[in-house]
Amino acid sequence: MYLRKTSVLVFIFLISACAFAVSAPAVTSSTHPAGEWSSNRSASVSWDAVAGATKYEYAYDSASDTIPDGSDFTTETSLTLPAKQEGIFYFHVRSFQGSNASETTHYTIQIDSTGPKRPKVTATPEGLYVRLEWEESSDNLSGVKGYEIYKNKQTGFEINDPGVEFLGTFTGTGYLDTNEMTEGRTYFYKVAAVDNADNRGIISAEAKAKIPTFCTLGIVLGASLSSDKSKLIIDISSADPIYYSNLYVTPPNKPRETLFSDKSDYNSWQGEIDLAGVSQGEIFVDLKAKEFYGDNCDTNLLFLYDTVLPTIDFIFPKNYREELSETVTLNVQVQDSGDYKSGIGTVEFFYKLTAASAFISLGTPDLNNGYYVMDWNTLLLPNEYYTFKVSASDKAGNTVEAEKPVWIFNTGEIESDVNSLIFEAYASLDLVEEKEGILLGMGIESPNMRELKTQGIEALEIAERSFSERAFSDAVESANFAKDFFAQAQSAIDLNVMGEEEFVFNDQQIGLLLEAVGLSPELISHSEFLIQQSNVSRKLQIMRVSDLNTVYFKPIILISFGFSESFLLDNNISAIGVIEYVPKEFAASASDIVSSREFKTLKEDPTISFSLDKEFFDSGKTLSYGLSSELTEAEAMAFLNDHYVNKFVAPPVLMNPDMAPGVPIPIGFDWFPIVLGAVVVVLVLVLLLILMRRPKKSKFEVPKKKFGRF
Numbered sequence: 099m100y101l102r103k104t105s106v107l108v109f110i111f112l113i114s115a116c117a118f119a120v121s122a123p124a125v126t127s128s129t130h131p132a133g134e135w136s137s138n139r140s141a142s143v144s145w146d147a148v149a150g151a152t153k154y155e156y157a158y159d160s161a162s163d164t165i166p167d168g169s170d171f172t173t174e175t176s177l178t179l180p181a182k183q184e185g186i187f188y189f190h191v192r193s194f195q196g197s198n199a200s201e202t203t204h205y206t207i208q209i210d211s212t213g214p215k216r217p218k219v220t221a222t223p224e225g226l227y228v229r230l231e232w233e234e235s236s237d238n239l240s241g242v243k244g245y246e247i248y249k250n251k252q253t254g255f256e257i258n259d260p261g262v263e264f265l266g267t268f269t270g271t272g273y274l275d276t277n278e279m280t281e282g283r284t285y286f287y288k289v290a291a292v293d294n295a296d297n298r299g300i301i302s303a304e305a306k307a308k309i310p311t312f313c314t315l316g317i318v319l320g321a322s323l324s325s326d327k328s329k330l331i332i333d334i335s336s337a338d339p340i341y342y343s344n345l346y347v348t349p350p351n352k353p354r355e356t357l358f359s360d361k362s363d364y365n366s367w368q369g370e371i372d373l374a375g376v377s378q379g380e381i382f383v384d385l386k387a388k389e390f391y392g393d394n395c396d397t398n399l400l401f402l403y404d405t406v407l408p409t410i411d412f413i414f415p416k417n418y419r420e421e422l423s424e425t426v427t428l429n430v431q432v433q434d435s436g437d438y439k440s441g442i443g444t445v446e447f448f449y450k451l452t453a454a455s456a457f458i459s460l461g462t463p464d465l466n467n468g469y470y471v472m473d474w475n476t477l478l479l480p481n482e483y484y485t486f487k488v489s490a491s492d493k494a495g496n497t498v499e500a501e502k503p504v505w506i507f508n509t510g511e512i513e514s515d516v517n518s519l520i521f522e523a524y525a526s527l528d529l530v531e532e533k534e535g536i537l538l539g540m541g542i543e544s545p546n547m548r549e550l551k552t553q554g555i556e557a558l559e560i561a562e563r564s565f566s567e568r569a570f571s572d573a574v575e576s577a578n579f580a581k582d583f584f585a586q587a588q589s590a591i592d593l594n595v596m597g598e599e600e601f602v603f604n605d606q607q608i609g610l611l612l613e614a615v616g617l618s619p620e621l622i623s624h625s626e627f628l629i630q631q632s633n634v635s636r637k638l639q640i641m642r643v644s645d646l647n648t649v650y651f652k653p654i655i656l657i658s659f660g661f662s663e664s665f666l667l668d669n670n671i672s673a674i675g676v677i678e679y680v681p682k683e684f685a686a687s688a689s690d691i692v693s694s695r696e697f698k699t700l701k702e703d704p705t706i707s708f709s710l711d712k713e714f715f716d717s718g719k720t721l722s723y724g725l726s727s728e729l730t731e732a733e734a735m736a737f738l739n740d741h742y743v744n745k746f747v748a749p750p751v752l753m754n755p756d757m758a759p760g761v762p763i764p765i766g767f768d769w770f771p772i773v774l775g776a777v778v779v780v781l782v783l784v785l786l787l788i789l790m791r792r793p794k795k796s797k798f799e800v801p802k803k804k805f806g807r808f
Contacts, residue, residue, distance in 0.1 A: 120200040121148045123175075123191050127205065135208045135240035135295040143189050143205060144176035151193035151200075158207075164190045165202050184209045184239060210239040213299030214291035217245065221287050221307035228275040228285060228307040235291035235299060244269050246298065248288045249277075252400055254443040254493045256465075257288060257301060267292065282311035282397060300464050313395035315340060319385050321401040328374065330401065332357070332383060334367040340395070343387035347371055350379030350403070350438070378403050378438035404494035406436025412502050413469060415486060419505045421568075425475045428463065430500075432470055432490045440493040445470045448487040457487055476506045509570065516570050519577040523558050526584035530554070533588060539722035540654045541692035544645050547590040554583030592644040596651070596735065601636040601743045611748035615679045616702075621753060628674065628752035633660035636750060638743035640734045641724075651734030653684070653742070654724040657750050659715060666712055673711045675755035676721065680704040681745040684737070685725060693723035709755040 123145035130136045130143075145154075155166035158179050171194075179189060187209065192202040214237040222229045235242050247265040248257045255262055265275065279285065285308075290301040316337035324331055332347070334340075345357040349371075357369055380400045387395040413429040415422065432445050445465075448457035463472035470488075486504050491497040530551050537543065561576035603611060608629055612622045637656045643649065657676065665671075677700070685691050688699040688706050697706045708721060737743075 120151065120193050120195045120198050122200040122203045123148055123151075123154060123193050125189065125191060125203050125205040127207070130207045130209070132206065133208075135210045135293070137209070137211050137295040137297050139181040139183065139209055139211055141179045141182075141187075141189070141207045141209070142176065143179060143191075143207075145191065145203075147175050148193040148200070150195045152196065153194045154191055155194065155199070156189065156191040158187065158189050160185065160187055162188050162204060162206075164188065164204075166190055166192060179207070182207075182209055184211045208240065208295075210237070210293060210295035210297060212238065213297035214242050214293050216300040217289050217291055217302045219287065219289045219302045219305040221285075221305035223307045223309055224274070226279045226281070226309055228279070228287070228309075230273045230275065230287055230289070230305065232271055232289050232302065234271050237291070237293040237299075240294035240297075243267075243292050243294045243296075245271075245273075246290045246292060247273055248290075248301075249275065250286050251283070252402075252493070253284075253286050253304060253306065254441070255286060255288075255304075256441050257290070259441045279309045281309055281394065282313065284308040300466075311395070312393045313387075313389055314338065314393070315387070315389050315395050317385070317387060317395055317397050319383065319397050319399055321381070321383055321399060323403075323405070324370070327405050328372070329370045330373055330381060330403070331368065331370045334385065336365055338389070339363050339365055340387050341390045343385060345369075346382075346384045346386075348382040348384070349373075349376045350381065351375075351377040373403070376403065378405065378436060402438075402440040402492075402494040404434075404436060404438050404440035404492060404496060406434075407496050407498040408442060408490045408492050409433050409435055410488050410490055410498060410500040412488075412500070415502050415504050419483065419503050421505050421507050422474070422476050423506070423508045424477055424510070425473055427471055428460075428474050428486070429469055429471045430463075430488050431468065432488070434492050443491045443493040443495075445488065445490045447472055447474075448489065449474075450485050450487070451482060453485075457485075477508055479506050481507050509568070512570050513565075516565055516573050516577070519574060519581075520558070520561055520565060523554075523561065523577045523580040523584065526581050526588075527551075527554060527558065530584050530587045533591075535694045536722075537591065537593075538692070539694035539724070540641060540652055541724040541726045542591065542641075542643055542652060544591050546646055547587045550583050550587035550590055554580045554587060557583060590645065594642040594644075596640040596642050596731075597738045598637055598639040599738055599741065599743045601638070601746055601749065603749050605630065608749065612751065615748045615751065617751065621757065624757075625751050625753050629749055631661060631665055632674075632752060634658070634750050634752065636743065636746065638737060640738055642731075643728075650728035651731050652724050652729065653734055653737040654722055655684075655743075657721040659721075661715055666715060671712075671754075673709055673755050674715075675753050675757065676708040676710060677751040677753070678706050678708075678723075679747055679751070680706060681742070681747070683740075683745045684742050690725055690727065691723050692726045693721075695721065695723075697723070707755075 125143055125145045126132070127141055127143045129138045130141045153171050153173050154175070155168055155171045156177065157164050157166040157170060187207045189205045189207060190202050191205075193200045214235040217232040217235045219230060219232040222231070230247065232245065235245070244267040246267050249263045249265055250259070250261060252261075257264075265273070275285075284306055286304050286306045288301050288304055291299040293299070317340065318333075318335045320333040322331050323329070330347070332345070334345070340362065342360065342362050344359045344361070346354050347357055348354040352375075355371065357371070361367070381403050382398065382400055384398040385396065387397070389395055409432070411431040411433075413431055414420070414427065428447060430445075432442055434440060434442055444462070446462055447460035449460060450457045460472060460474060463470040484504050484506055485501050487499060487501045489497065489499045530547070534547065534551070537547075557576045557580035561573045561580060564570070564573035564576060608626045609622050612625055617625065635658050637658070639654045639656060641652045641654055643652060655678075679702070680691070682704070685704045688704040691697075691704060691706060693708075695708055695710075697708045699706055706723075710721065
């Protein structure tokens with residue numbers, strides 16, 4: 099029987115434990131797979147629904163062990179998380195079944211949106227091959243995955259230009275280009291590092307290498323447009339006479355044209371072809387030549403026939419006389435135009451101060467997704483109007499310039515000064531409102547003070563609006579007006595204490611005093627304990643009030659508390675109720691009493707009660723109330739002369755604010771968990787009794803006589 103009882107208890111315990119166990123969600127991400135980096139700043143996460151789960155609490159931050167605090171929850175099983183800049187972040191989620199929470203799943207999100215540093219590349223011919231080498235690039239987060247290599251036969255190319263050859267992505271810091279090369283020809287290369295989040299870094303500067311030739315003539319082949327751009331002028335020169343040569347020109351929309359053939363024994367030549375009817379594009383100029391000893395001296399060039407100017411669009415600065423401060427990112431879009439686009443060759447940024455001054459180069463910007471960007475530190479320049487200029491050329495030599503007037507205005511120090519002035523005005527307002535609260539607690543309300551405060555607030559709002567619009571002089575003027583109004587509001591009412599008297603009671607007789615006001619026996623010990631712990635005191639003050647040309651007097655009751663810092667926390671007390679059994683001699687009814695804190699009128703008027711939360715005690719405030727009427731000096735001083743403070747029967751009565759007089763509810767307890775626990779225990783005991791009373795025989799039951807009596 100003992101073993102059976104024990105088994106039943108273990109069974110019930112295991113069933114209870116299982117009933118409250120909740121599985122933790124298993125998280126996956128389509129945008130940021132586990133262990134992988136992504137350039138996507140916004141992550142999507144999902145998880146399989148947990149059986150029995152009613153909701154899921156989650157958090158998203160940079161800490162690896164955060165437990166969600168209930169601020170964010172969902173009943174769905176997927177989320178799109180807020181965008182982050184870059185770094186390692188963590189998504190935390192746990193499932194809930196009622197009030198039971200699972201363990202927290204922590205899923206890592208790795209974001210890298212910045213490409214690696216720009217590699218520095220060199221190209222060296224090795225026979226008929228080209229050896230490329232570059233310094234190892236670095237990446238701040240995901241690390242470098244490899245290097246993309248691009249090759250072209252023309253200088254000044256962009257990687258997306260027609261005819262550019264992508265050689266592939268390679269690891270290491272070198273590559274040997276063994277593709278078919280032409281003797282005497284120059285090849286151009288660019289390299290870009292790619293990180294593990296597939297961000298391409300800034301593309302390298304162009305590197306070039308010329309395949310060697312055995313020809314010693316030193317032939318130079320050139321081409322240019324005539325001044326009216328109607329003819330293509332071709333020049334040939336050489337150090338030694340050319341023994342044998344043929345010259346061919348192939349326009350983009352016409353068959354090859356022979357300019358001369360079997361020409362020999364010359365050091366220079368110039369000729370032209372008419373471009374009438376020739377479409378813009380690549381004109382191939384090919385010179386087939388030999389020196390006297392028969393060595394090959396062939397050379398050629400591609401002339402980019404493009405006469406249309408590029409276009410420049412300002413992204414930032416965008417507006418006329420845009421205001422710039424600190425370090426700004428200049429951003430322009432430069433595009434090639436026309437039917438044939440030779441491609442953008444160079445883009446440069448400049449600035450100058452006045453019309454008469456010369457432009458100063460800011461340098462060559464970086465190309466970023468089709469836009470040319472550069473950081474400009476304006477802190478190095480005086481606050482003044484400047485002209486910002488962009489100069490752009492395409493690969494055919496067409497150059498265009500565009501200018502934008504800008505206003506450099508670094509206001510860091512000015513902003514700080516104005517912001518400090520506005521902060522001082524707010525501090526003055528806080529003092530006015532603090533004094534206003536004290537006055538209200540005494541039943542004092544001044545229309546003059548309220549009007550001055552309102553005018554100060556209006557001036558402060560104008561100061562903030564001017565500050566946001568960067569009208570700093572207006573902001574300074576309005577902030578000073580606000581401070582002046584608040585100073586006048588502070589001095590609008592003058593208070594002087596004309597006399598005071600403290601309520602005196604014997605600590606040993608607190609119980610008798612509480613009994614005298616009719617407090618129920620169940621509450622006397624509870625309230626007596628709080629009164630002793632708080633060192634509560636009551637004081638009557640007579641206050642002289644001067645409000646401009648008006649003078650009157652007010653009797654005020656001040657109640658002070660001396661709880662230790664840890665008392666309320668140690669006793670799980672979130673609030674204290676204060677009951678004042680006000681004598682009729684002080685106030686005929688509660689309607690005659692005013693206070694800055696809300697109070698309730700109890701059954702015996704003028705018995706009033708306050709509820710003071712922990713914030714009140716943390717701030718060290720004193721509870722005050724007074725008469726609403728304005729008295730003469732003689733009327734007010736009678737409160738002192740007749741010792742009205744000692745007409746109070748008892749000290750301030752302290753208790754749990756939820757407890758009405760005569761209803762004993764111990765302070766500091768939350769009854770709901772206790773009652774719930776008791777109900778659960780009773781149900782378990784009833785279940786045990788039912789199971790134990792059921793008759794059940796078993797061939798394995800041990801005879802009682804063998805083990806004696808239990």
